[in-house]
Every structure is written in structure tokens, then in C-alpha cells.
Amino acid sequence: MSADASTPSRQPISGKALARARMRASLARNWREFRTQRDGMLGLIVLIFFVLLALTAPLYIHPDAFDVAQATGPSMAPPSLEFPLGTDENGLSLLPQVIWGSRTSLLVGFAATVISMLIGASVGIASGHFRGWGGATLERLTDWFLVIPFLPLVIVLATVLGRSLINVIIVIGITSWPGTARLVRAQTLTAETRPYVDRAKALGGGDWHVMSRHVLPNVMPLVMANTVLTVAIAILSETTLSFLGLGVPFAISWGSLIEGAFAHGAISAGAWWYLLPPGICVILVVLAFTLVGRALETVMNPRLRER
Amino acid sequence: MTVADPAAAALAEATQGRRPSGGMLRYTVRRVLTALGTVVFVIVVNFVLFRLLPGDPIGLYTRGRNVSAQQLVKLREQLNRPFLEQFLTYIRNPFSSTLSSTKYNQPVWDVIYPHIWPTVLLLGVSTILSTVIGIWLGIRSGWGRGTRFDQVTTGWTLILYAMPEFWLGMLLLLVFTGGTLAIPDLFPVNGMVTPGVDTSTPAGWLDVAWHLVLPATTLTLAYLAEYSLVMRSSLLDELGEDYLVTARAKGLRDAQVRRRHAVPNALLPTVTLIFLNIGFIVSGAITVETVYSWPGLGLLSYDALRGPDVPLLQALFLLFSLSVVLFNVIADVLYAVLDPRVRT
Numbered sequence: 074m075s076a077d078a079s080t081p082s083r084q085p086i087s088g089k090a091l092a093r094a095r096m097r098a099s100l101a102r103n104w105r106e107f108r109t110q111r112d113g114m115l116g117l118i119v120l121i122f123f124v125l126l127a128l129t130a131p132l133y134i135h136p137d138a139f140d141v142a143q144a145t146g147p148s149m150a151p152p153s154l155e156f157p158l159g160t161d162e163n164g165l166s167l168l169p170q171v172i173w174g175s176r177t178s179l180l181v182g183f184a185a186t187v188i189s190m191l192i193g194a195s196v197g198i199a200s201g202h203f204r205g206w207g208g209a210t211l212e213r214l215t216d217w218f219l220v221i222p223f224l225p226l227v228i229v230l231a232t233v234l235g236r237s238l239i240n241v242i243i244v245i246g247i248t249s250w251p252g253t254a255r256l257v258r259a260q261t262l263t264a265e266t267r268p269y270v271d272r273a274k275a276l277g278g279g280d281w282h283v284m285s286r287h288v289l290p291n292v293m294p295l296v297m298a299n300t301v302l303t304v305a306i307a308i309l310s311e312t313t314l315s316f317l318g319l320g321v322p323f324a325i326s327w328g329s330l331i332e333g334a335f336a337h338g339a340i341s342a343g344a345w346w347y348l349l350p351p352g353i354c355v356i357l358v359v360l361a362f363t364l365v366g367r368a369l370e371t372v373m374n375p376r377l378r379e380r
Numbered sequence: 381m382t383v384a385d386p387a388a389a390a391l392a393e394a395t396q397g398r399r400p401s402g403g404m405l406r407y408t409v410r411r412v413l414t415a416l417g418t419v420v421f422v423i424v425v426n427f428v429l430f431r432l433l434p435g436d437p438i439g440l441y442t443r444g445r446n447v448s449a450q451q452l453v454k455l456r457e458q459l460n461r462p463f464l465e466q467f468l469t470y471i472r473n474p475f476s477s478t479l480s481s482t483k484y485n486q487p488v489w490d491v492i493y494p495h496i497w498p499t500v501l502l503l504g505v506s507t508i509l510s511t512v513i514g515i516w517l518g519i520r521s522g523w524g525r526g527t528r529f530d531q532v533t534t535g536w537t538l539i540l541y542a543m544p545e546f547w548l549g550m551l552l553l554l555v556f557t558g559g560t561l562a563i564p565d566l567f568p569v570n571g572m573v574t575p576g577v578d579t580s581t582p583a584g585w586l587d588v589a590w591h592l593v594l595p596a597t598t599l600t601l602a603y604l605a606e607y608s609l610v611m612r613s614s615l616l617d618e619l620g621e622d623y624l625v626t627a628r629a630k631g632l633r634d635a636q637v638r639r640r641h642a643v644p645n646a647l648l649p650t651v652t653l654i655f656l657n658i659g660f661i662v663s664g665a666i667t668v669e670t671v672y673s674w675p676g677l678g679l680l681s682y683d684a685l686r687g688p689d690v691p692l693l694q695a696l697f698l699l700f701s702l703s704v705v706l707f708n709v710i711a712d713v714l715y716a717v718l719d720p721r722v723r724t
Contacts, residue, residue, distance in 0.1 A: 216418070217421045217422075220704050221704070224666055225697045225700045226697070228666075229430075229694075232693065233430070305542070312544050313546070316546055317670075318686070340553050341557075348551065348554060352547040359541075359542035360538060360542040363541065363542060
């Protein structure tokens with residue numbers, strides 16, 4: 074790689090080591106930049122809090138807390154010392170359910186985003202790299218998927234595939250990639266006009282080499298910022314699916330808690346303690362992801378720095 | 381917030397070496413042809429997806445209906461015909477043919493038709509309101525970047541953006557109709573008209589408007605966030621431009637620079653977004669209509685989903701997709717009218 078040519082006089086450093094050192098330096102630089110973003114740091118702290126909450130939940134919540142047969146409280150009781158967030162229609166305490174709900178919501182959000190990013194980045198790079206019918210087909214495909222309305226498609230797919238954790242993840246993953254693909258494609262087109270890509274091609278670099286070694290590193294920052302924003306959308310999608318009764322079966326998530334509040338008359342009963350906490354958790358997490366994503370965009374894209 | 385930017389796409393295309401061939405008409409024709417391609421894709425997807433459903437298709441299509449043995453044989457025979465032939469039958473008339481709602485036992489189109497206007501009313505009102513308020517907020521906060529107004533507006537729009545719209549709807553219901561805070565009978569809990577009220581009289585319209593307040597407020601709040609954020613950021617994009625410096629140097633007052641020079645340019649992406657979104661909020665209304673039992677396409681989708689009433693779901697999916705395609709074409713053409721640069 075070009076790295077070898079730039080350090081001829083010193084002890085020969087392998088290209089890989091140099092690349093790694095550069096990446097570390099650029100990460101450190103980006104992190105310093107990110108730390109100056111107040112909103113982004115706030116979002117990051119909120120995210121770390123919720124991830125820790127989700128990971129440690131099994132340590133202090135016993136599965137019995139969700140067993141209707143062992144419910145101890147009265148039905149739909151307002152918050153008290155014994156039940157800090159009140160109880161649901163079965164008399165189960167809501168606090169452990171809200172905490173437990175973070176597990177499903179975050180898991181689905183992260184996993185669906187991984188699928189979405191893999192599809193979006195590969196389709197985007199390929200459709201930008203390959204001229205001719207291959208790229209054109211991928212571009213059309215992206216446009217078509219962009220047009221199909223998100224929620225109806227999710228509903229149809231969820232109905233067709235059936236309900237399970239994996240299916241919910243797949244459904245959200247394969248419906249949320251076209252936006253990323255489009256963004257990545259535009260960035261790929263820009264990257265491919267650079268002289269070093271021509272040089273790589275002239276030296277005999279194949280499609281795969283150009284895409285993986287030159288284009289990918291170029292679009293990576295964009296993909297990263299976009300990933301964080303996609304997680305937010307995926308979590309909202311999971312909430313909506315659960316609300317419509319298409320979520321992960323028998324799992325507690327924030328969406329299923331909101332659905333529970335809706336289905337069991339929490340509104341007419343004035344049971345705000347049933348409705349508010351899961352919704353506020355969704356807002357906090359989605360907002361945190363949005364803030365981190367915007368801060369990342371600012372760090373990666375100096376043009377936005379002024380905002 | 382992955383907003384597709386047609387201008388950037390057009391520029392990228394131009395760098396690929398395509399020559400701009402000019403002409404509004406040619407551009408429009410090309411967009412319409414592309415849209416027709418999309419329509420074919422949507423119909424194919426709709427046809428194929430519902431043939432992937434697990435279980436006995438006849439059972440799914442006839443659930444809950446009295447179907448004679450003869451009809452069953454006929455249906456089964458239809459499904460045993462070659463795939464291509466079935467497809468041709470389907471595309472000839474996607475809204476009728478053998479498709480009959482299993483729940484309502486009527487042709488799907490007859491079921492769908494009365495639900496269209498409530499949705500158009502609800503979405504029309506909330507789109508207009510969210511557009512006007514969103515753009516106004518975006519302009520004010522973008523122009524006065526960093527002011528108290530900007531900070532408060534941006535903060536709240538981000539929170540609204542992160543809010544599931546059905547949760548917001550339930551929250552409004554809780555505040556205005558349930559619980560101890562509520563003023564009794566200030567707003568109705570659900571539906572579109574009070575039973576027994578004739579909607580063709582002025583009193584009937586008032587009744588509908590009264591029912592419309594909460595659902596329309598919910599959707600307006602849910603969607604103005606995005607418009608405001610996009611308007612703000614596209615106005616910020618314009619702030620550094622030379623022509624604004626020129627306008628100021630001419631001695632124009634601040635308000636004139638804003639209204640005559642900055643805002644018209646910054647409006648472009650927002651206007652496209654609004655039209656792109658109209659297609660999407662048609663489907664976004666599913667949850668809000670459910671919360672308020674608003675008798676539109678969204679509530680119908682929810683009912684179809686609960687069945688599941690497969691033929692109805694299929695027809696609704698097709699209708700939603702086609703409306704998105706339609707509004708996409710409008711958005712593309714409108715963008716070209718407003719911004720000659722994209723007419724490539």
C-alpha cells in the first residue's frame with residue numbers, strides 16, 4: 074500500500090502497522106472532538122446508563138416478578154413505597170417490567186441495525202462502484218424499497234414470517250436499509266472520483282480491492298453516524314410493532330407495556346403510572362441515540378461544525 | 381433522519397458523466413416512467429409476499445365465511461393454475477377479482493372505500509398544520525441560531541421526534557379525557573362523529589371537527605418536529621452563502637434578507653420532504669387512528685391485522701404503496717419546478 078512509499082528512509086514499518094497507528098490516531102482525534110459536543114456526551118451517558126440497566130437486570134430481578142400467579146399487589150394501584158411505579162392490571166409491580174423492557178428494546182434495536190447496516194453499506198458501495206446494469210439494478214432496488222411504506226411493509230412481513238424474536242429483528246433490519254444504501258452510494262460516487270482510486274485501478278486493483286480498501290474506509294465514518302441514528306429508528310419500530318401486537322411474543326418490551334396500558338384501560342382509569350414510564354424510556358433512549366448520532370455527524374463532517 | 385437529497389443525487393449523477401438533457405417535459409416523462417416501473421415492482425411484491433404466507437391459503441382467504449364446497453373447489457382450482465396466469469389475473473384488477481375481505485365478507489374495495497375520506501381529512505388537516513408550524517419554527521430557530529428560542533425549539537422538536545406517536549396520542553387522551561386532571565366532555569374519547577349526528581349538516585361538521593381535535597393535534601405534533609429540524613438545517617446551510625452577504629451589503633433589512641433571499645432557497649428540501657412524507661404518514665396514521673378509533677384506513681389496517689384478514693391487508697398494502705409512489709412523483713416534479721438544477 075501507499076504507506077510503504079511514504080516512509081522510505083526510516084526503519085521499514087509494515088503497511089498494516091502504519092495503517093493501524095493512523096486509525097488509532099484518528100480515533101483519538103475524533104474522540105477529543107466528540108467530547109467537546111455537550112449534547113452528544115449527554116446522550117452517550119444516557120445510553121451507557123440504559124445499556125448497564127439492561128445488562129444487569131437479571132442480577133436483581135427475579136423471573137417471579139413477572140409471574141401473574143404470584144402477583145401480590147392490587148390491580149392498577151398508584152405508585153407506593155412497595156410498588157414504586159404502581160402495578161399493572163394483574164397487580165404485578167411495574168418497575169421491574171420497565172427495567173426488563175429495556176432488554177428487548179435494546180437487543181432488537183442493535184441487532185436489527187446490524188442487519189440494516191450490512192445490507193445498506195454493501196448495496197450502497199456496490200451500486201456506486203459497479204457501472205452498467207449491475208449497479209443500475211441495485212440502485213433501482215434501493216429506490217423501490219425506499220418507496221414501499223415502512224410500517225405497512227413491516228406489518229405484512231411480520232404477518233407473513235410469523236412472530237418470534239429473530240423474525241422481529243429480520244423484519245426491522247430488512248426494511249430500514251434503503252436510506253443508508255442511498256447515502257453510502259452518493260459517498261461512494263464521490264470517493265471513486267479521487268485520484269488514488271484511479272491509481273489503485275491502474276496498478277491492477279480489482280473491484281473487490283477498490284471497494285474494500287479504498288471506498289469502504291471512506292464511507293465508514295458516514296456509516297457509523299448513520300448506524301447510531303438507525304438504532305433510534307429501529308427501537309421506535311420495535312415499539313410500534315409491539316404496540317400493534319406484532320412484537321416478540323411473551324417478551325416484555327416498552328412497546329408491549331404501552332400496548333398493555335392501552336388494552337387494559339389505563340387511560341380511562343387515569344393510570345398515568347402505567348403509561349408514562351415506558352414511553353419516557355423510549356423517548357430518552359431514542360433521543361440519546363439521536364444526539365450521539367448528530368454529534369458524530371458533526372465530528373465526521375466538518376461542514377456541519379457550525380450548527 | 382435519513383432524508384434523501386435529490387439535489388445531491390443529481391449532482392452525483394452529473395459527475396458520472398451524464399449530459400444534462402434539459403427540459404421540464406422530458407424530466408417529468410422520465411419520472412413518470414420510473415414511477416410506473418415502481419408500480420410494477422410494488423404489485424409484484426404484493427402478489428408474491430402474500431403467496432409466501434404459511435398455512436393453507438384457502439383457509440386464510442375464507443376464514444369465518446360460509447363458503448360452499450363448490451366455491452372451495454373453485455378457489456382451490458384458481459390457486460392451482462400456473463403462477464403466471466394467477467399473476468396476470470391479479471394485475472388485471474388488484475382490488476377485486478377473487479379478493480373478498482374475510483371479515484366483512486365483501487369485495488375489499490367496498491370495504492376500503494368508506495374509510496378513505498376520514499383518513500384524507502385527518503391527514504390533510506395535520507399535514508397542513510404541521511407544515512406551517514414546522515416551517516415557521518424552523519425559520520425562526522435557524523435564523524436566530526443559538527438564541528433561547530432556538531435552544532428551546534430544537535430541544536422540544538428533538539423530543540417530539542423521539543416520541544412514538546401513538547404514545548403521544550394516549551398521553552393527550554389521558555390528560556384531556558381520563559384521570560383526575562381531565563375536564564369532563566371537553567373532547568370526545570374516540571370515533572369521528574357522535575352516534576346519531578347527521579354529518580351533512582353544519583352541526584354535523586362541527587361535531588366532526590370536535591372529534592378531530594385530539595387526533596389531528598397528535599399527528600401535527602408528531603410530524604412538525606421533522607419539518608422544523610429540516611427547515612432549520614437547510615436554512616443554516618444557506619447562511620454562509622455569498623448572495624446573503626450581497627443582499628446585506630445592498631443595505632436590505634434583516635427581515636428582507638430572510639424572507640426574500642434565504643428562506644425561498646432553504647424551502648426546497650423541506651417542500652420535497654413534505655410531499656415525500658405525505659405518502660408515509662398515510663401509513664403512519666395506523667397507530668394514531670387505532671388509539672382514537674378514528675374510522676380511517678389506519679384503523680381498518682389494524683382490524684385487518686388482528687384477523688388477520690389477509691385479502692384486506694393485501695389490498696391496503698397496495699393502496700398505501702401506490703399513494704407513496706404518486707406523492708413521490710409529485711415531489712420529484714415539484715422539486716424540478718422549484719430548482720432547475722435537478723432537471724438533468
